[in-house]
Amino acid sequence: MSNAWQEVVLAGTRTGGRIGDRDIVDKVRRAVLMQRLPPGTKLPEVTLGDVFGVSRSVVRKALTRLASEHVVDQRPNQVARVRAPSIAETRETFHARRLVEGEVASLLAGQLAADALTALGAEVEGEARAHARSDEPARIEHSLAIHHLLAEHSPNRVLGAMLTDLVLRTSIVIALYKRRGLASCYLEGDHTALLAALEGGEPEAARRCIHDHLHGLEALLDLRSRETPIDLMAILGSSDAAGQTPG
Amino acid sequence: MSNAWQEVVLAGTRTGGRIGDRDIVDKVRRAVLMQRLPPGTKLPEVTLGDVFGVSRSVVRKALTRLASEHVVDQRPNQVARVRAPSIAETRETFHARRLVEGEVASLLAGQLAADALTALGAEVEGEARAHARSDEPARIEHSLAIHHLLAEHSPNRVLGAMLTDLVLRTSIVIALYKRRGLASCYLEGDHTALLAALEGGEPEAARRCIHDHLHGLEALLDLRSRETPIDLMAILGSSDAAGQTPG
DNA sequence: TTGCCAATCTTTGTATACAATAATTCCGCT
């Protein structure tokens, strides 16, 4: 059990500024996203409190927020754990994201200001270069930035917020279910095509780009229905939190 | 101000069973929905704690959850207040709900089990009868039940949860922006047509029913842009405006 | 050995005390 994930979570915590629940949320979310906190990892309140140098009150608030973001699983009288979405939920999340992000993209087509387009272009280019030099963490960072920009610039803020949530959730399940041996989930040209559709003011083309992109992404996952880790753990009595070896 | 909203919130609280944060969330949400807690109402933690007989810890948790549900506005170091969505957000919420609920309805067409259909039919009938006897609270109750059933039975649970959230938010803004003098927001036959489309297994018809229904609902609101306080701030902030400020 | 139960320990749930910050009030001044 000597996981020592505490140090991982704390990586790069700026000393000096007082730590609030927001900082904890950001750090944990990021750690989960970067797959440094694998699903099922227990997150006891006192431990997190020690790591961040705050008391349980702050940690509890952070955990509640993380639970509402679907990042952790918080059950009464039990230790909070990093959530492990099931295969079914993964498919459903992709479906929902296609719907929402497709709509946002179609709304955005031809409506983006010049600076927004250049920012988007920079991220697309950055992603391509990161992929070229096989820097997967950086590539993921750029990819997230692209979709986060879409969410931010959505003229419909409600849809934008929903998209932010869905991007987070799909990122988590991608990390979870990525095919073994697959170095990257980069899809050549997808984002470039999207950018072109947005710049060219073609709503339906933009929507189609999003749909294709997300279908492609989903196809890169290993979604065969060996039943969900959660179910197994529940059945077995959840005595073991660490890695579940298949077969 | 002697508002005495405390008694309103507590209406029908069963004594005996221990009160948890969930109970508070449900009660406050319901009170907001039923317009017994108007937007802007302050919800101090100690007061709520006294009302429900629990300490601030529990109340804080409940308020955090309500904030994540967009029911209350929680800003640092300030009293939580019942949220008052802007007109722009109202339009955006309706747009989002059309998108999501339309998709859910299309997924559900021809897929609902017999008992679900009868339950749905009962609610549709109940709504019609409540409208006939001008019992608006009961009518709202039935209408909520209809859409809640759709969300519950959604084969896509992610979309279902999103729909639940959007139904809540639209209900709040309907209560907020309903045209004065309008006794009810009942739209004759809308739900019946939806039920027929669902039963008949016509996905696109079901989606269209939802779209029409929500457009109709939105049209019943008074969404003229008497502008938000933000404009005032902008005027007072910029020095070049044609000065009507005295002295 | 295996299974079960009790004791122990860990972890969360709740209440409360104190600190920090925003809102209010009241007073003196113009």
Place this chain on the structure above:
DNA sequence: AGCGGAATTATTGTATACAAAGATTGGCAA
């Protein structure tokens, strides 16, 4: 009166203490 501005009050933020519920461990018996 009208208007700052400081003292006061109200309210939230954080930490901590204790209670309650799970999880773990060890021993005992079949």
